[in-house]
Amino acid sequence: MSTVPSTVTTVKSSVKEVPAAFKHPLDPLNPDEITTVSFAIRQYVAKKTEVKAIKFITLYLLPPPKKAVLAHLGIPTSPGAKPEAPVPIIRQAESDVDTFDKLPETQHAQISPEELIIAEEVVRKDPVVQKLAAD
Numbered sequence: 001m002s003t004v005p006s007t008v009t010t011v012k013s014s015v016k017e018v019p020a021a022f023k024h025p026l027d028p029l030n031p032d033e034i035t036t037v038s039f040a041i042r043q044y045v046a047k048k049t050e051v052k053a054i055k056f057i058t059l060y061l062l063p064p065p066k067k068a069v070l071a072h073l074g075i076p077t078s079p080g081a082k083p084e085a086p087v088p089i090i091r092q093a094e095s096d097v098d099t100f101d102k103l104p105e106t107q108h109a110q111i112s113p114e115e116l117i118i119a120e121e122v123v124r125k126d127p128v129v130q131k132l133a134a135d
Helices: 031-048 066-073 113-125 127-134
Strands: 059-062 092-095
Touching: 031 059, 031 092, 113 127
Parallel strands: none
Antiparallel strands: 059 092
16 A cells, blocks of 8 residues: 555544744644544534534645745845844644535535545455456
8 A cells, every 4th residue: 555645643522732943934733733623623513503514625824924034034024124022933724624514415525635545545455446457
């Protein structure tokens, strides 16, 4: 079986640690941050709505204020000026979850790249598919 790209190798039922510090404030979300945000969304949906399970594909970083990024990097905001003192940057994320509806039985949710790779491996190993491809 080939390696399937993923951000989490196991399902976590809770988040025990705060994600590690970032190197650059505009770096993409790291795996720990993705796990933390995903868990928070799932917990919120399960506790605050009638939906008990949700699938979503996209999480992305909400960029911090430009002045905070420049201060963090030690870049002045005007030529010849000194950089402003760094301020704490709280990394925030957003998901593509804005509404959720139960899909009709004839429709299915979008699959992730990981699910697509697994499906391809299953199909490629199928003897019937191999025979049809050889003909």
